[in-house]
Amino acid sequence: MAWRGYLVQRLTFFFYSFLILLVLNFLIPRLMPGNPVSRFVNPLMSPAAQHQILEQFGLTKPLYVQFLLYLKGVFTGNFGLSFLYYPTPVSTLIVQRLPWTLFLTGTATVLAALIGMVLGLLAAWKRGKVDSAAVYSSMALRSLPTFWLGLVLLILFGVTLKVFPTSGYFSTSLLTSGGGVLLFIQSLLYHSVLPIITLMAYLVGGNLLIMRASTLNTIREDYVTTLKAFGYDDGKIVYGHVLKNASLPMLTNIGIQMGYIVSGAVLVETVFSYPGMGLLVYQAVLARDYPTLQGSFFVLTLTTLVALLVVDLLYGLLDPRVRR
C-alpha cells in the first residue's frame, strides 16, 4: 500500500512538472529580446524581406496558434523546422546530436561516480593525509570554472603538446580518405578524452565529498564496530558492508547531476566545438532558433525529469523509510 501511494505521489509530481515544462519551453525562447531574423539583417535585407522570412518561419501567426501548433508538434514528435539550419527538421538535429551528448556526459557521469565513490570511501576510511589531499583537491576541482579548465586542457594538450585534437568529434579526413570502423571508433574516443576529463573534473569532486561524508556517518554505526570486533579485515568491511550503505546519497546526487550535465555540456561542447546537444542549444540561443530550442529543451528537461523519477523510485525501493 505504502509503495503504491509513493508511486502515485511521484508520478503526480512528474506529471505537473511536465506540464509546467511544456509552457515554459514555449515561452522562454520567445521572451528573449530580438527575433530570429535580426541576425540575417544586412544592407540587402529590406523590411519586406525580413517579414517574408518571419512568414516562412511561421512567426506571423498569432501567439496562441503558434502555441497550439507547438503542442500538437510535441505529441506527434514534430518540433518543426530549425531556423538556424533551415529547413532541417529539429527532430533530425536532435537525433544527430543527442547520442554525442549522452556519450560524453554518460561516460563522464559513470566514471566520475565510480572514481568519486572509491576515493571518497578511501578518504573516509583512511583519514589523515589521504583524506586531506582528497578533500582539498576535490574542493579545488569543483571551484574551477568548467570552460576555463577546458580551455587550459585544450591549450596544453591540444596546441602545446599536440597529443589530443582541439575540436570536433572525429577526424574529418576519415570521411574523405575512407577509414575502417576501428579507425573511426579510435578517432571518436581520441576526440572525447579532453571533453570527458573536463566534465569529470567537476563531478568527481562533488561525488568524493558526498561519499566521504556518508561513509564517515556509516563507519560510526554500531555494526561496523561489531564487525571490527569480530576481526573482519578492513577490505571486507569497507567493500562488503560500508560501501553499499554509504552509497545511497550518491544515487540522489547522480540524479541531480543530470541537470548540471546539461548546462556543463553547453560550456564544454562549446569550448571543444563538440557537436552535441549543448552546442546545439548554445547556437540556437544565439540565433533565436525557437523550434530547436523547444525541441532540445524538451528532450533535455524530459531526460532530467525521468532521471529524477527513476532515482526517486529506486530510492524508495532501496530505502523503505522513504515510502512512508
Add this chain to the structure above:
Amino acid sequence: MGKKRGIGRTALIVIVVVIVVVAAVAAVVLMTNTGKPTASPPSNSTGTGAGTGGSSPSNATLTTGFFEDVTSLSPVNWFTISDLDVLQLIFNTLVEVNASGLPAPGLAQSWTVSNNGMTYTFNLYHNITWQDGKPLTAQDVVFTFNYWKKYHFPYYAALSALIQNATAINNYTVQVNLVHPDAGFLLDLADLGMIIPQHIWQNITNPFNQSNLIGDGPFQFVSRTPGVDIILKANPHYFLGEPHFKYLVIKIFSSVDSALAALESGSVNMLELPEGTSLTQLSSYPSIHIVDTPSTMIYYISMNTQTFPFNNTLVRQAIAYAINKTAILDLAFLKQGSVANSVISPALSYWYDPQVKNYTYNPSLAVQLLKEAGFSNSSGQWVNSQGQQLTFTLLIPNQAPWIEIATIMQQELGQIGITVHVQAVDPTTWENIVIGTHNYQMTLGSWRLYFDPMLFLEPSFDSNESGPNGLNFAVFKNSTVDSLIQSAIYSPSLGTEKGYVYQIQAAVSQQVPWIMLAYGQDIWAVQGYTNWQGVPRYGLWYYTNFLSITPTG
C-alpha cells in the same frame, strides 16, 4: 544478511572491470596516436597526392574554418553571408568582378548594353556543363530570372523588380530587358545572380523548404553536418579547369579560441582572423603565413539625427572632430586597417572618392562648433539655452571591438566635457533596438559593402528607408541626398553612376549622420598551400582564389 553483503562484492568487481577496460582503451588510443606528428591530420601536404606524382589535381584536402555556420544552403532561398560564401563555390554567376570590383566575365564571356541602359545581351561560354553532365544553356539563365520573379525570395526582391523580362535568343545568348536603366545591374548579378539548372528546379514545387545542390561551379557538394562541417569536392569537369586539391572541408568553430588552436596545431589550412586578433602568437609558427586582402568592411558611429542632441548637424560635426580615429585604429584594431573618411571603402576603388572630407582629430574645433550650436560650458557641463545638458547614451553590442572603441570614445569626449553613458547589450537586443525601433541616441556599427555601392547607400541614407526595421537607422532625412540616390540608381552607365556616388559621399560626409571610423582589413592565416590571390570584398574566399592555390610539398 550475508547474501546481501555479496552485492557489494559484485559491485566492486564491476567497478574494477570497468576502470580497467576504460584505462586499457585509453592506453590503446594514446599509444596508437603518439606516433603521429599532429593531433588530427587532414591529408593536406602530407597526403597521398605526393607519391603519385605528375597528375595535377592531387588528393589533398584544404581545411578551413567558419565562425558562423551556414543556415540555408539553397541557391535561391539563402539567408546569410555564410550561406552565400558556400553557395558561390557551387554555383557560378553570369558576371563576376575583377580586382577593381568592376564587372568581368563569369558564365557569360561577353555582353553588350543598349544606349538607354535598359537592354543587356549576354553571350554564354559554350562548354559549360552542370555537375550532373547536362549542358548549361541560355534557357537555364532565363529560367533562373523567371524563377526569382515567380517566388519572392528574400534577397531577390530588388533584382526581380528590376528585370522586365528575359529571353533566350539562341542556346548561348540571353537578352534581358530592365524596367528602368540601372548601371548597377551587372554588379548585382555578380554578387547574387547564381544561375540554377532548369531541368532540376522546374520539378521543385516548394523552393522555400526544398533545395538541390547540383551546380556549375568549381566545387560539388558532398555533405553537411549542421554545426560540425561542410564538405565540398573539386568538380573534375569545371569549365575553367579543376582546382589543385580534391576536398574543401569547412569546419564550424564555436569559439575563436578553438579555431586558433586548430590552426596552430596544423589541422586547419586557412582561417580568416576576427578583427583585432593578435598576430604575434601566430607569427611564431614558421608554417603559418599571414595574407592581407582588401576588405570592404566599414566601421562607423551612427547617430539618430531626429532626436536631441544629434538633430543638430553642428553637434554631429563637433563629435566627429572630438574623436581620435587614429587612437581607435591603434588600440581597438591593433593598427589592422586604415582611418576612414568616406562611407565607401577604398577597396571599391572605382567608387571611392579620396577627396571626401576627413574629420581629423581637433578638440578645439569641436569646442568651437558646440558653441556655434548654442551650447555653453558652465561648471564643466555643456548646456544649451533650453537648459538641456549635452550627455547621451552610446548603445553597443557587448562584443569586440565595440567595447574597446566605446571606452576610448567615452574618455575622449569626456576630455571636452561631454558625458557618455555606454550601454552594452547582447547583439540581438542591439539589432532589435537600433534596426528595429531606431530608439537610441548613438551607436557603433559595421557593414561589409557590396560591389554595387547603391545596394548599401540607398537603404542606409534614403529617407524612405527610415521607418521601423529600415536600415536608415540614423533616421537621416535629406532631400538632396534622396534625389542623388534616385539619380544614381537610374544611371544608364557606370560612369554616370560614379558621378552621383561621388556627390552622395560628399553630402553624407558634410551632414555626418555617420562618423566614419575605420576601413577594415581582412587578415587570413594560411598554411600548406601557395599562390593565394585575394579579391576585394571576398578576400581569399572567392572561387578564383580556390582555383589558383596549390598544395606545397
